Amino acid sequence: MTLFLRRTFPLIITFLFGVAFAIQYYVPHPVSEAALTEVSVWLRIILGFAMILGIASLGQVHYAKIRTGVAGWGYSVVVYVSMLATVGVGLWAGGQEEGTGFGWIYAYTLLALQGTMFAMLGFFVASAAFRAFRARSKEAAVLLLAAIVMMFGRVPLGEYLVPAAGPLAGWLLNVLNTAARRGIIIGISLGGIATSIKIIFGIERSYLGGRE
Amino acid sequence: MAASVFIGGWVAAGLTLFMFSFLYKDNPFFRFGEHLYVGISMGYIIIRIHYDVMIKSLYSPVTQEGKWWLVIPALLGLLVLARFIPKVSWLSRISFAVIVGFGSGVAIPRIISSNILQQVQGTLKPILNAGQRPFGMTQFNALLILAGVITVLIYFFFSIEHKGVIQISARIGIYFLMINFGAGFGYTVMARMSLLIGRFDDLILFASREYAYASLILLILVTLGLVLWERGRRPSS
Amino acid sequence: MRELAGKLLRLDRRAIFVLIALATLLPLLHPFGLPIRVSPEVKAVHDHIESLPAGSLFLLSLDFDPASKPELYPMAVALLKHAFKRDLRVIGMTLWVTGTGMAEKVVSGVAKEYGKRRGTDYAFLGYSPGGANVIINMGQDLTATFPTDYYGERTADLQALRGVRSLRQVNYVVSLAAGTPGVESWYVYGKEKYGFELGGGVTAVIAPGLYPFLNTGQINGLIGGLRGAAEYETLIGMKGKGVAGMDAQSATHFVIILLILLCNLFYFISPRTAVPRGSPEEVGR
Numbered sequence: 001m002t003l004f005l006r007r008t009f010p011l012i013i014t015f016l017f018g019v020a021f022a023i024q025y026y027v028p029h030p031v032s033e034a035a036l037t038e039v040s041v042w043l044r045i046i047l048g049f050a051m052i053l054g055i056a057s058l059g060q061v062h063y064a065k066i067r068t069g070v071a072g073w074g075y076s077v078v079v080y081v082s083m084l085a086t087v088g089v090g091l092w093a094g095g096q097e098e099g100t101g102f103g104w105i106y107a108y109t110l111l112a113l114q115g116t117m118f119a120m121l122g123f124f125v126a127s128a129a130f131r132a133f134r135a136r137s138k139e140a141a142v143l144l145l146a147a148i149v150m151m152f153g154r155v156p157l158g159e160y161l162v163p164a165a166g167p168l169a170g171w172l173l174n175v176l177n178t179a180a181r182r183g184i185i186i187g188i189s190l191g192g193i194a195t196s197i198k199i200i201f202g203i204e205r206s207y208l209g210g211r212e
Numbered sequence: 213m214a215a216s217v218f219i220g221g222w223v224a225a226g227l228t229l230f231m232f233s234f235l236y237k238d239n240p241f242f243r244f245g246e247h248l249y250v251g252i253s254m255g256y257i258i259i260r261i262h263y264d265v266m267i268k269s270l271y272s273p274v275t276q277e278g279k280w281w282l283v284i285p286a287l288l289g290l291l292v293l294a295r296f297i298p299k300v301s302w303l304s305r306i307s308f309a310v311i312v313g314f315g316s317g318v319a320i321p322r323i324i325s326s327n328i329l330q331q332v333q334g335t336l337k338p339i340l341n342a343g344q345r346p347f348g349m350t351q352f353n354a355l356l357i358l359a360g361v362i363t364v365l366i367y368f369f370f371s372i373e374h375k376g377v378i379q380i381s382a383r384i385g386i387y388f389l390m391i392n393f394g395a396g397f398g399y400t401v402m403a404r405m406s407l408l409i410g411r412f413d414d415l416i417l418f419a420s421r422e423y424a425y426a427s428l429i430l431l432i433l434v435t436l437g438l439v440l441w442e443r444g445r446r447p448s449s
Numbered sequence: 450m451r452e453l454a455g456k457l458l459r460l461d462r463r464a465i466f467v468l469i470a471l472a473t474l475l476p477l478l479h480p481f482g483l484p485i486r487v488s489p490e491v492k493a494v495h496d497h498i499e500s501l502p503a504g505s506l507f508l509l510s511l512d513f514d515p516a517s518k519p520e521l522y523p524m525a526v527a528l529l530k531h532a533f534k535r536d537l538r539v540i541g542m543t544l545w546v547t548g549t550g551m552a553e554k555v556v557s558g559v560a561k562e563y564g565k566r567r568g569t570d571y572a573f574l575g576y577s578p579g580g581a582n583v584i585i586n587m588g589q590d591l592t593a594t595f596p597t598d599y600y601g602e603r604t605a606d607l608q609a610l611r612g613v614r615s616l617r618q619v620n621y622v623v624s625l626a627a628g629t630p631g632v633e634s635w636y637v638y639g640k641e642k643y644g645f646e647l648g649g650g651v652t653a654v655i656a657p658g659l660y661p662f663l664n665t666g667q668i669n670g671l672i673g674g675l676r677g678a679a680e681y682e683t684l685i686g687m688k689g690k691g692v693a694g695m696d697a698q699s700a701t702h703f704v705i706i707l708l709i710l711l712c713n714l715f716y717f718i719s720p721r722t723a724v725p726r727g728s729p730e731e732v733g734r
Contacts, residue, residue, distance in 0.1 A: 005302075006302045006305070009306065010305040010306055010308070010309035011309070013306060013309040013310060013313055014309040014312055014313035014316075015313065016313065017309070017310055017313030017314045017317055018313040018314075018316045018317040019317065020317060021313075021314055021317030021318045022316075022317040022318070022320045022321055024317070024318075025318070025321035025322065025642075026321065033589060036318075036585065036589060037586065037589035037590050037593065039314060040314075040579070040582045040583075040585045040586040040589065041269075041282070041285070041586055041593065041594075042282075042284070042285035042288070042310075043285075043310075043311065043314055043315075043579055043582040044265070044269060044577055044578055044579035044582050044583060044586065044594075045265065045269055045270055045282065045285040045286060045289055046285050046288050046289045046292065046307055046310065046311060047311065047578045047579045047582065048261055048264075048265030048266070048269065048270075048289065048578045048579075049265075049286075049288075049289025049290065049292050049293060049307075050289070050292050050307075050311070051257065051261055051265075051546070051578060052261065052292075052293060053292060053293065053295060055254050055257060055258060056293070056296065058250065058254060059254070062250075072243070075243050075244065075246075075247040076247070078244060078247040078248055078251060079247045079248075079250050079251040079254070080251065081251065082247075082248050082250075082251030082252050082255065083251040083252070083254045083255040083258075084255070085255070086251070086252050086254075086255025086256055086258075086259070087255045087258050087259060090255065090256070090258075090259030090262075091259070091262075094263075095259055095260070095262065095263030095264075096600070097549075097550045097553060097554075098553065098554075098557065102259065103550060104216055104220060105252060105256075106256060106550040107220065107224075107550065107554070108219075108220035108221070108223045108224045109223060109224070109227060109248070109252055110249070110252050110253065110256060110515060110547070110550075111224070111515045111518065111551070112223075112224040112225075112227045112228050112231075112414070113227050113231060113245055113248060113249035113252070114249060114253070114514065114515040114516050114547070115228075115407070115410065115411055115414075115515050115516060115518055115519070116227070116228045116231035116232060116245075116411050117231055117246075117249065117516070118407050118516040118517075119404075119407040119408045119410065119411040119519075120231065120232065120234060120235065120408075121404045121407065122404040122405050122407060122408035122469060122473075122701070123235055123408070123465070123466045123469055123470075125400065125401055125404045125405075125705075126465050126466075126468075126469045126701075126704070126705055126708060127462040127465045127466070129401070129705050129708050129709050129712070130460070130462075130465055130708040130709070130711070130712045131458070131462070131712065132712075133709050133712060133713075134712060134713055134716045135713055139386055139387065139390050140390075142387055142390040142391060142394065143390040143391075143393050143394040143397070144394065144709065144713075145394065146390065146391045146393075146394025146395055146397075146398070147394040147395070147397040147398040147401075147709075148398070148706055148709065149394075149398070150394065150395050150397075150398025150399060150402075151398045151401055151402070151702045151705060151706055152702070152706060154398070154399075154402060154676055154702075155402075155676070155695065155698050155699040155702045155703075156483035156484065156485050156486075156695050156696070156698075156699055157483055157696075157699035157700075157702075157703065158699070158702070158703075159483075159486055160483050160484070166486050166488075170488060170489075171353075172391065172395060173395060173657060173660055174353075174660060174663075174664065175353045175356050175357060176356065176360060176388060176391045176392070176395075177391060177392050177395040177657050177660055178357055178360075178660045178661050178664050179356060179357040179358075179359070179360020179361050179364065179388055180360055180364050180385075180388040180389050180391060180392035181392055181657065181658055181660060181661050182331050182334075182335065182357070182360070182361045182364075182661040182664075183360065183361045183362075183363075183364025183365045183367075183368070183385070183388070184364065184368075184389075184392070185327055185331060185658075185661055186327065186328055186331055186332070186361070186365060187364075187365060187368045188327075189323050189324075189327035189328050190328065192319070192323060193319075193320055193323060193324065196316035196317075196319055196320050197316075197320070199312055199313075199316045200313065200316050200317065207308055207312045208305045208308060208309070209295075209304075209305070209308075235463065235466050236463070253547060256546075256547060256550075257546055257547065260546045260549055260576060261546075261578070264546075264549075264575055264576050264577060264578075265577075265578055268575075268577075268595075268596065268597055269577065269596075272596060272597070273596060277596070315581075318581070318585065318638070319581075319637075322637045322638060322641050322642070323637060325641055326636055326637045326641050326667060327637070330665050330667060331661060331665060333665070334661070334664055334665030334666075357664075392657065395657045396654075396657050396658075399653040399654060399656055399657050399673070399674065400653065400654050401702065401705055402653040402674050402675070402676065402698065402702070403520060403652050403653035403654045403674055405473070405697075405698055405701040405702065405705075406519050406520045406653065406674055406675035406694065406698065407516070407517075407519050407520070408469070408473050408701070409473055409477065409519060409675070409694040409697045409698065409701075410518060410519020410520075410690070410694070411519070412470075412473050412474055412477055412697075413477060413519075413690065413693070413694070416474075416477055416478065
């Protein structure tokens with residue numbers, strides 16, 4: 001019985017939900033539409049709880065660092081203090097951001113920190129371009145040429161110096177890039193459908209986790 | 213200017229410079245900023261889940277609109293959290309089965325329609341309509357797209373040996389892919405530079421007189437801090 | 450010369466960082482203001498909004514977080530200004546949790562500029578988890594998906610949402626997206642079944658991937674990156690962050706092109722026998 005509940009029952013649920021909602025798309029009956037509406041509401045609530053999973057995992061990692069006193073544990077204290085302070089201010093503000101301390105934290109700390117973290121990639125992409133972007137083969141040369149045409153033709157200075165650069169970059173995007181991308185999309189979609197079918201029929205079980 | 217905006221400017225400029233200090237090397241300013249970001253993000257997400265999910269989507273509908281059956285997804289949601297208790301972690305499989313089953317089921321027909329059928333239609337339709345007008349750039353482009361799609365798909369078809377006509381087609385497909393990757397790289401450079409421009413824009417704003425030259429003063433302070441930190445790290449001679 | 454080329458290839462990357470910093474900073478401080486050519490895909494979004502009669506429903510989904518703010522926030526400002534100028538009923542929302550604050554700020558901020566009233570002329574629904582599930586839910590029953598708006602007002606009572614039962618009643622949806630959930634989610638799970646017109650505004654990283662959908666008409670227009678935002682601002686006669694950033698964009702692109710060309714030049718003339726291909730020394734450079 002335990003083995004049935006642990007292993008087989010989840011697979012049955014996956015199968016039932018998978019088949020039901022694959023077929024639902026082709027059944028315009030009001031009951032079918034109502035089922036889709038209701039279950040999508042359910043999914044939103046379940047996924048809200050699943051988000052707690054990610055946060056709790058992160059909290060666990062930093063708590064372990066503080067408890068064991070590993071090098072850099074002080075920074076984990078920063079994580080906890082800032083998290084609790086944000087939650088405290090957020091609850092005080094009732095979740096509203098306009099003109100509140102919670103909004104201030106968002107606008108002047110989160111925006112600055114996350115924005116800068118990703119802005120630094122600009123420096124690294126330039127460094128990588130100088131150190132690694134070499135035309136070692138014909139294919140690499142084509143890649144490099146396409147990249148240069150794009151970078152040149154999609155900025156005002158490039159279009160000003162060479163008026164044809166803009167339309168050329170546009171043609172590359174709309175024709176050659178579209179062709180390759182379309183092939184990739186079709187390939188990935190076929191693979192995705194195959195994986196979905198494998199999941200529904202219980203062939204692919206990695207999403208369940210564990211060995212059972 | 214309101215005090216909160218003024219102080220906010222100094223805080224934002226300071227934190228921006230803390231993060232940028234990583235460009236010199238990994239240092240305590242950056243580590244502090246990085247961990248502060250993690251903590252604040254976690255706190256922000258907790259508040260959003262509390263108000264936008266728990267209260268708006270669950271508590272209010274159940275208590276004020278009488279939708280008591282929403283207790284079922286709430287229970288399934290709690291089962292997800294059973295993952296933290298090793299003895300009963302298998303219970304979370306039920307919730308994941310619902311999530312994955314529903315997700316896979318709804319995805320299949322929609323992806324077939326939008327990513328496969330419509331894309332194939334979009335490739336073939338211009339070719340089929342080509343005969344109605346004199347051969348020009350539009351028709352040429354349509355043929356190029358058809359050639360590109362077919363050769364790229366042939367390249368990715370590894371179940372048959374790539375020799376003869378298949379090999380030639382696959383090689384052409386590689387060149388189409390290289391153009392795609394090159395366009396992607398060019399656009400990625402554009403994206404990364406745009407993000408940098410955005411941050412520098414804010415730093416320039418915070419360097420103005422209105423903010424009492426916050427960026428400039430903090431740049432000097434962070435630089436001094438890094439110098440002192442470097443000196444403190446070096447072994448005494 | 451070959452020795453010099455070899456040495457330059459091993460240049461400290463911090464020198465490149467300084468170069469990029471200067472290329473970004475100087476044009477921002479002293480812009481040269483070159484004209485911006487508008488692409489057909491950006492014009493398509495603009496023209497569609499122009500064609501909508503006053504009172505039409507325009508849903509703007511701000512599906513991005515602070516990391517993508519420099520590219521997508523200027524697009525949001527330009528689109529909202531255009532929509533409010535055309536007296537469209539605007540519905541704002543987001544599918545990304547950490548984007549909620551930014552989304553609220555831009556919608557309410559631009560609305561205030563145009564004297565638009567919350568609840569009457571526009572509604573901000575806020576965030577709901579689930580990505581594709583939110584879109585499916587909205588396509589089935591919008592007020593059930595968001596029983597209250599971001600500010601706690603019942604959506605069924607909002608004037609801005611009168612006559613709206615689901616996404617089928619929305620005239621135009623634009624998703625400003627930095628990834629998934631984003632434009633792709635809106636057309637696979639939304640437009641596919643519920644039949645609304647869809648436009649996209651995306652970061653430059655994902656823009657090339659959406660051209661096949663532009664080609665088939667699954668999205669009727671595409672605003673890509675800061676350049677796209679600048680083009681839209683040009684179309685509506687506005688000088689915002691998009692236009693302001695274009696000179697710095699030009700400068701940095703030219704620096705990167707120069708670095709790539711120099712890298713290849715130095716690579717081909719440097720003594721390559723000293724650093725075998727694929728060796729740890731070459732990989733570690």
